[in-house]
Amino acid sequence: MTPRTSPRFLVAAALSAAACLQPARARAGDAEACFTASEEGQRLRDEGRLREARARFIACGGADCPDLVQSDCAGWLSDVTARVPTLILSAQDEQGHDVADVRVTIDGAPLSARLDGKAVEVDPGERVLRFERAGSAPVELRLVVREGEKLRRVSARLGRTAAPGASAGAPGGGAVPPREDRAASSPASALVLPIALGGVAAGSGVAYAALGLSARADADRLRATCAPRCAEADVDAVRAKILGANIAFGVGVAALAGAVAALVLRRAEPGAPAATAAVHVVPLRGGAAAALGGRF
Template sequence: MNQRTSPRLLVAAALSALACLQPVHARAGDAEACFTASEEGQRLRDEGRLREARARFIACGGAGCPDLVQSDCAGWLSDVTARVPTLILSARDEQGHDVADVRVTIDGAPLAARLDGKAVEVDPGERVLRFERAGSAPVELRLVVREGEKLRRVSARLARPGAPGAGAGAPGAGAIRPREDRAASSPAIGLFLPIALGGVAAGSGVAYAALGLSARADADRLRATCAPRCAEADVDAVRAKILGANIAFGVGVAALAGAVAALVLRRAEPEAPAAAATAAVHVLPVRGGAAAAVGGRF
């Protein structure tokens, strides 16, 4: 006796099979998305885009991902969260009062629509913050933000366009300003080296004259009283004065040459910081006199 299969029974069996297969496909698709999020998160982390990397690690650390992926992403998420820097932004008007209606961008992208005193997260690296407020000149601050740096305070002073100090950041905030030349801002620093060397030259000249005259007077006295049978000690004293006069003469000439060179090079390179100029005078006693040399870096 043949029995025909009911159409309803066939439909029910097909629906049951489809219901069993559908979760498998869904789970396979979820696992693939988890692996993709894990790989993207690692790449973004290595590129320094920590905030984007954290979002990927949150996605692959969810309950729908395989246990191994969840474990890895949870560890990476903890590490990245600790490394994300945070800034506390503030701004003041010309009178020094706090202002809140300030828009801030970072590298041209929106960062804060308003200042509320709360910390904001940024990625590490060299960043340019721009503070904008209606009726005030915009202020740009360049910062080097470090990984793991938390609650760094960054402030800007907002003033009317054209007002003194308009567009400048608060002291130490990293405002973009033209390079200041220390020698130009303090001319006395640039003149210190030639003045000092000139003083050495003058002092050496005085010493040379004093020792030379004294040695000559002693030599004349010895010639008139005891020559050629004078005591060796008296003769050595005259020789010592002559040697000292020669050394003083050498030092004076070297110092004078150094002072002239410092002045010439300072005029030729007015932007060179005076603090970088150094000079040295070397005097070597030789038989019957002294040798002197001057060297330096200007």
Template structure:
């Protein structure tokens, strides 16, 4: 190497080294950007800003990022995509016809320049949708959007400014007509309970009555008329118990019927009444249930 060519060789070597270092620095910068996107995506996801988080996860899941970052971001991207809610927006005019020339904003930010029937993505949370159309009064709808809620339909009724006071308010929902017209199930608790008492009393009446009759027949066949007083008292006690059970059962049954009748009575209608008549008979009794409906 001559003295004249030495400086040229050194310059060439320096340029070659710089050229080799440039890709390494670029790769280091790319890796740092990947880590930054990963951290921002996680923060945005936790704040409920799912659409922004998804954009970050797409960035850090690219081929230029380290393998570990790519793997994590790909999993987070799949999760966030499933959680992003979507709405299907529509609007009608005063005659109930669909209109498309409607601009929609969400929390003051543009959401749709025109209604085309396609689903739009929004972030979860409490949101205010504003529907605007030339020649119509704007309508604002407040709703709570839930994570993972897909294809939720949101509609607004647009009317001219100063519409008649008798007309439904713009954006107002129609009255619910599918509410249950039947009385609440809790109103059946009392009739059911009284019916159970009546059934139990009927069983007790039958059991005590049959047992008393069997004991009385046995005493007549074995020791009458000189039976022990204790045996006779036992038969009388069973007969008394049977009569008490009969009375309780009749009263409970009457109460259950009356509760059902009063439960079905409409407001303003004459009050329904029920009455029970119990007639004692030899060896038992009889009952009659009457009422005015």
């Protein structure tokens, strides 16, 4: 006679089997999540989204993941952490004083609600940082952030907000600088004309001295050897040197005067025609006349 199985025994066996299967199903689900995090982390890393990739590698490197996945994710996590760039942000007001109540965004996303001097992590690539502070015109800085770049200092100078009705044009909507500031922004170009005229004056002075000394030496030689019956060609040569010396002298004086005038008047209004000058020399009998003409 076959012994009969108690219904209570069958229920107990079913419950025991279900209890054994539940952890196995949970472990299978955890392993699948680990593999998914591992794959997403690699994809994000290759796209340059290093901060998001690091979060995935932390997830797949946990103790609940298979040993092989843990090992791979731990290595990738170390590599990505070393490659994440960091910036140290700072800002100054119009007087050059450090300010902390500044909000910073990166590519339109929040980065820092207040400047505290601590390094912040960003992804590599071309980034736009925007500094905003109450009462100041916002400032945007465009950077190229490199992988592995650590503790790079980035500073912004915040000016006052433009007055109502003021024309925009400065970066970030700030006020347009005064005319004298814009005119003084290129002092080198304003000195081109004075330097050029000064060079002409110096060269003319050298030519005047050389021709004058040579003419005097030739004249003394003629007086000592053939005067008053010297050859006409020799006399003309001396006269030509004297004329050249006089012309050089006139050009030098005119150029020097032009250089001084250009220096005095170089702070012209922006947009005015560029300063120009011309030296006119007219040979005269026994010398020359020089005149300087120009517009400054």
